Amino acid sequence: MQSFELDKTDVSKLKQAIGGDNELLKATLEEYHASEIAILFESISKEDRQRIINLLDVETASEVIAEMHEESHPEELLLQLHPEKRIEIVEELDYDDATDIISQLEEHEQKEILEDLSEHDASSIRTLLSYDEETAGGLMNTQVIRINLNLTKKDAIDEIIRQSEEMEEFYTVNVVDDENTFKGVVSLKDIIKAKGNAKITEMVNADAVYVKAETDQEEVARLISQYNLTSIPVVDDHMKLLGRVTFDDVIDVLEDENTEDILKISGVSEDEELSGNWIEAVKSRLPWLIINLGTAFLASAVIRHFDPTIDLIPLLSAYMTIIAGMGGNAATQALAVTVRRISLYDLTDNQAYRAVLKEFTVGLINGAVNGLIVLVFAYFFDHSLMLGVVIFLAMTGNMIIAGITGSGIPLILKRIGIDPAIASSIIITTFTDVFGFLLLLGLASKLLL
Amino acid sequence: MQSFELDKTDVSKLKQAIGGDNELLKATLEEYHASEIAILFESISKEDRQRIINLLDVETASEVIAEMHEESHPEELLLQLHPEKRIEIVEELDYDDATDIISQLEEHEQKEILEDLSEHDASSIRTLLSYDEETAGGLMNTQVIRINLNLTKKDAIDEIIRQSEEMEEFYTVNVVDDENTFKGVVSLKDIIKAKGNAKITEMVNADAVYVKAETDQEEVARLISQYNLTSIPVVDDHMKLLGRVTFDDVIDVLEDENTEDILKISGVSEDEELSGNWIEAVKSRLPWLIINLGTAFLASAVIRHFDPTIDLIPLLSAYMTIIAGMGGNAATQALAVTVRRISLYDLTDNQAYRAVLKEFTVGLINGAVNGLIVLVFAYFFDHSLMLGVVIFLAMTGNMIIAGITGSGIPLILKRIGIDPAIASSIIITTFTDVFGFLLLLGLASKLLL
Known part of the structure; x- marks a missing residue:
């Protein structure tokens, strides 16, 4: 076996064969491994998938269906097949793979398939269907030595x-x-x-x-x-x-959990399918954006609240965006490190406490360094040392808040049994927006007016 | 074996045994698996680690060292041991594990250890050391059937x-x-x-x-x-x-790659150790924050550029933060979905094109919905329909830019052979900040003055 990956040449060769007659297609398919055909399925039509499954021997066909990614919906393909072919394939599947696929179907469709199986097969699959999908029971195969x-x-x-x-x-x-x-x-x-x-x-x-x-x-x-x-x-x-x-089920679990983490932390619902269409994407993301809109109103209410500083706002508004933006990014950094650490290790209370303390220190230093740069800029550009000092203090304070919330909130969530990745950047940046504006405008109204 | 995890009771039992004499400690250690002792090592002092390794039989000791997480620095522990004990342990290690650990040492320290080994062992490890750590050669074990x-x-x-x-x-x-x-x-x-x-x-x-x-x-x-x-x-x-x-090496590779992805996307250097101290964290994150500061100045330069609208800025400044913040979050969503999709699948050019098109549509819809909410708010709160229209257009436009850049930039980076996760939220949000301000202030200066 020379090539292990389905590269572009393979895909176009296979697609050309799909354009030809059954004999050519069958001969071409024989050169590929079931898991490669499963990858091909991601980029061809439902009709072509069905045609290929019908051309393959039942053993390869069942392997292809077992290897298909959940997001390519093997259960739909199964439903489209002729009942006899379908039963042959289901019988050939390992019980755990059969259960994974059947569990995606409506109840009446599940029943229809199970009725055609032997009593032993049907009851094995029924037992597996009864376990929660995300437990050992839901993952396991009953065929053991x-x-x-x-x-x-x-x-x-x-x-x-x-x-x-x-x-x-x-x-x-x-x-x-x-x-x-x-x-x-x-x-x-x-x-x-x-x-x-x-x-x-x-x-x-x-x-x-x-x-x-x-x-x-x-x-x-x-x-x-x-x-x-x-x-x-x-x-x-x-x-x-x-x-x-x-172990191979576990590799899939790890990939899924990692996808969940990276999506949740970015404010995307965990159930958004990566290759789903725009309707699903809007459904998954719009609720988070509307929550974000609510929190953004909160931050902008802070600006409206500072009527006394209104004359300063044209001067301060360019700096407000810097302080809020920097705080948001520092919070996202602390959040990413903390969420990843929680998902790889169990932290003791003492380790959790030290993690927050570390992020406090990091925020203090990163805030002071960046604050100093902006202070110098404000002094030379806007000719006000006092303005520079206000910005320096607001920047440092906001970066400390970023560090504490970015690490503390996921740790507290984990402690009370909630998935820490839900503390997405959307939630965390609310704190840095609100406190950034409060600090800058509050300090400005005390020190500059 | 009843308990598989090192829970709090186990840890305190082991720590109590560390307080006792060698006999008690040895007897307690015998109840635990090497990988559990490796976990214990994460929360005890260097001296205690050394004492435990010396108490264990060489087989268990080498397993513990092989199972220690890279971040707990097994190579330092190895160096502290008596040369004779050290050689016994290295000889007992699989070549790939020995190589991983030895590769973390300075060259003269590597030489010192290799000199004490048999010629066969030393040359096997030297060969493995010559492969790039992140290749099959760097991961492989030479002991095969x-x-x-x-x-x-x-x-x-x-x-x-x-x-x-x-x-x-x-x-x-x-x-x-x-x-x-x-x-x-x-x-x-x-x-x-x-x-x-x-x-x-x-x-x-x-x-x-x-x-x-x-x-x-x-x-x-x-x-x-x-x-x-x-x-x-x-x-x-x-x-x-x-x-x-x-397969177990591969599980580790997957976890490492996933940690890298989630850190990079959040603007943290990939080599930051999750449990490292604050000095390492500052070193890893400060450069990104200073880049972000540069981009934030860019965004604030946009505000300064719009002198003609200066009278409007007190009114607009509360909305500026909403538009920029929403754009940033929408871009982060698109980025997370795209980076994760790239790392799990190979996308064809056509799939990449459709991914950007999808994000354009998602941005248009999410932007219009959120823009409409803010329009209504502006109309009732600031009594200006025209202001509402300006905000609606800026929000929609900025969310479209968020979708296109959040998906397009990582796809282009992948295409030209650069790790797409480097397109961190820091880089992407620069676009949404700059364009958000440009759109809002530009439209305001045309339509409101």
Whole structure:
């Protein structure tokens, strides 16, 4: 395999094949991996997707559908297929992938698909559908290798080979007792290395990390990443083995959580699809902008409040925008560092306190340096040292407020159990706008009038 | 294993044990996993870290050091240890982990450590040190399972067991010819399932995905994530097998890249350590703030330029802050969505064009809605319909500029090969500040005077 990425040449080659007859298209598709075809699907029409799925063998077709990005709506593609083809594909999918896709459908559509499946498949998928999407239960696959701890080496290997027939890939062998109680894991390597008459119970690693079905997906991701696991067993409240979450699901979770963080911090609703249309984008962003408009009125009310300084406003207005803008940017910096730190580490109270103290110091210094630059400018350009001093004090004060709010608000939110990324730059810059104007105009009315 | 996380009870239990004698401490440490001790290290003194490392058996000690976060500086801990203990630990580390840690040291310190190692270990680490840290070569581990494609099933299993003695974990078996040329991979499962006299060459998957040593780490991460691989083979220009990059390295790469994105977009240098002190934070952020100060002067120069409207400024100044602030936030929204989209997908030119077109539409609508709200406010509060119209037009125009620059600038940067996240909110909001003031004051001087 020479090329791993679907580059422009590949895309145009595939699109040309779509223009040709089925035979050419089928032959061209055979040169590509399912996940590459899934990428191609992002830039072709619904009709072409349907045609390609119908041309592929069922194994590849189900892989393509499993690999399609959520935002390309594999569930819609599934619905458009002929019922017989659809059932073949759903049967071929891993239970967790099938559940992810089916969960996006309306209830009556879900029912329609599940009715056509075998009772065993349907009930497995129904169980998975019952778990919250963002928990270990929602992420897990019920197809696992499970062997009894009383098996001998030879029987265990036979059993693993038998069970693995239906699985694409497995990384760990789960060990259970006669009641399916989870007893630990054992690696295939250790089984092979064991002596001929050894029993599994002698090789099992009983200290294996596992999670409950209701464990939050972020926690699952953290464990897999911390312990470098390829998969993690999922158990119920009675320690019965339910399934496993694999590392590749966790990579997707991490990417999703990171998208959420970066969007929320920028005042975009977390559910805006990155490649969605303008209607969705307006729906997602307009509410935040209207909140921002409310806070902007608040800031402008401060300006209106300072009637006594009205004669100074033409002079001060150029500086107001500098102080408010600098405060907003300093607050965004502190916010980004703090939100990212919270999402990667658990901070103790003492660490949180020191983080705010650090941002206070950073604000003080950055404010004083920038304030001094503006002071010098005001002295030479507007010929007023006192004006310069007012601006210096307002700048320094506002940057300190930026540091404290930019770090303190997300830390407090985390402490009271709210997602800290919701403290978006829109919320934080309200503080720096309001306090920036208050400081500048308040100090000006005391010192310049 | 009941608790997987180092919660407050664990931390205080461990800290209490640190207060006690070595025997108690050692016994307490035995209850914890190496990666948990590495977390503990984030909140204890250098002296305590050193004492703990000396108490642990060399295997656990090396695991703890390998698991320590880069920001906790494992290389400093290593330097403080007794040379004999240090060598034991370095010898126990995987080559890639040893290289990561040693690469953080000064050249003379690196030399000192490498001199004490065996020639084979030292030259392996020296080779790894020669690769750029952010490439497949810099990430890879040279310890891989490699078997000759002419081996039979039985010999292959013996060879795998022999080679895996020195490895903690392996996921794929690499197949090479007599000259170490990479020929593909084979799974342990397939070898076990094969008939007794089968040869490896019959089972090898020759289509396996691999990367060159100089492949960028982001590309490696993308391939591992796209093809759901536990590890990916690394080859040189002549297809000789050099090593492998594993999925857990990629999880770290993804987290680092995401931290970089969120920091850069917020105007923080990518190399600011999240838990660094205030001196580092000032160094990282002050340059950006001074750039922002320059751009803020630019915006305020616009205000100064409009001498003819000076009589209107007390009236307009409250609205100026609203228009500039709203534009800045709308631009940040468009920027976040675009940067995130670029980092997850490769956009075609046509998709890029449509993304900017979408943001134009979103800006038009969000601008018109918010502009209308302010128009109504201005009419009832300042009793001027014409003032309202000026504000409506300035708001709509500025939000359109926000959408175009917030999406267009990162896309253009990506196109010319510059990291799009550098188009931070600081750069983007310059446009919305300058154009917001230009539009408001320009329109006011035409329509209100």
